[in-house]
Amino acid sequence: MKIIEKLSPEKLGTKMDIVHLTKTDLETFDIPTVHEGDPEWAFEFTDNGFASPSNMFRFPVPAETVGLHLHEYTALMVKEALEAGAEIEYEAAFREFIFTDGHISGVRYDTPEGEKEVFAKVVVDCSGADALPRRSLPNGYGIERFKLADDDVFYVILRYARFREPQQNTFWLNTKSWFAPFSMNENEKIIGTGATGGYARAEEEAAKLDSVTSRGDFELVKTEKGITPFRRPPYSLVADNFIIAGDSACLTKPDCGEGITSSMVMIDIAVKVLDEALNRDDITKESLWEINRASYFQLEISGRRHADRAGRGENRHGNFIRDTEEISERQNDGGGSFGYAAGR
C-alpha cells in the first residue's frame, strides 16, 4: 500500500491540537491505545452531560473519553502502518487520475522533485473535506462530485480557555456548543462552537453560549478553527477501482461534525470487502458494492439517533432541541447522542 500525503511529517495532523474519542473506539477498531504519560495522551474523562438551552438543567451522560494530541497520535498510526508494510510519501499532492480502458488505474501527483505517477489496483480518497480526488472524477463515474458549500459545512471554533473556577463538561444541543477538557485541570476547557454558514455564525453561537453560561470570565489560551462536512454522504462510496472514506465521503455525525468514529466504522467494513475483491481480482463497483450496503447499515445502527435527526433535517443549525422535556425524553431513551459513539 502506498500513501501520498501533501503535508510534511512535521505538519501532519496539526490542523488542531486535540481530538476526543471514546476508549471503546480505540479498542473496537484496534487502533493504538494510549496511556497517561504517553506523548499522544492529553487527558481522560467520564463526566459528560447535556444542558438545557437556559443552562438551568444538566443531564449527566457518562462515557469513557480520551483526549488525543492529533499530531502525535497520527505519527503513532503512521509508525504502525509502516511496520505493517505501508509506504508513505510526504509532500506529495494528488493532481489527477490515470485511466486505463476508462477505469482508474493510478494517480499523478506533484512533489518537490516534480510530477510523479503511481499505479494501483484500487485508489482510496482519504483527502478530507476538500476531496479533490472525488471532485475530479469524470462525470458519470459513479460517485457524486459536489464541492461542499457553506451550508454543507460545520464551521467549528475551539477556544482553549482557562477559567477561575472548575467547569463541568457539557454539550448545549441548542447552540451546538460544548465545554470539553484540554487537560486534567478542571479549570481548563475547550469552549467549542459550530454552525453552518460560516465562522461569523459560529462566533454568534459562541456569544450566545457565553451569555447563558455567564462564563465569559476566562483567560483565552489559544483559538483553533476548522471545518467538517455537515451533510449527507454521497449516495455511493465506491466506483470502479475507487473508494472514498472519511471527510471526503462526508462521514460525520450530523449533530456535531465529529468524524473519526463514523470513518472507522466504514473503513472496517471496506477493508474486509476490498480484501475479498482483491482475492477475486475484481475491483469493479459491483464487487465493492457491499461497502455501501454494509456501511450505511452499520452507520445507521451506530448512529441511529444521529441518522434519525439528519433524516428529519435536524442537522441544520438551530433546529435541534427546543426544550428541557425533549432532552429529558432523549436521555430516558437511552443516553442521547453520546450513547452512540461507543456502539456499532
Ligand SMILES: Cc1cc2nc3c(=O)[nH]c(=O)nc-3n(C[C@H](O)[C@H](O)[C@H](O)COP(=O)(O)OP(=O)(O)OC[C@H]3O[C@@H](n4cnc5c(N)ncnc54)[C@H](O)[C@@H]3O)c2cc1C
Ligand atoms: C475543530 C475540529 C475539531 C474536531 N474534533 C473532533 C473530535 O474531537 N472527534 C472526532 O471524531 N472528530 C473531530 N473532528 C472531525 C475530524 O477532525 C474529521 O472528521 C477527521 O479528521 C477526518 O479525517 P480524514 O482522514 O477523512 O481527513 P483529514 O483529517 O482532513 O485528513 C486528510 C489528509 O489528506 C491530506 N490531503 C488533502 N488533500 C490532499 C491532496 N490533494 N493530496 C494529498 N494529500 C492530501 C491532508 O493533508 C490530510 O493529512 C473535528 C474537526 C474539527 C474541524
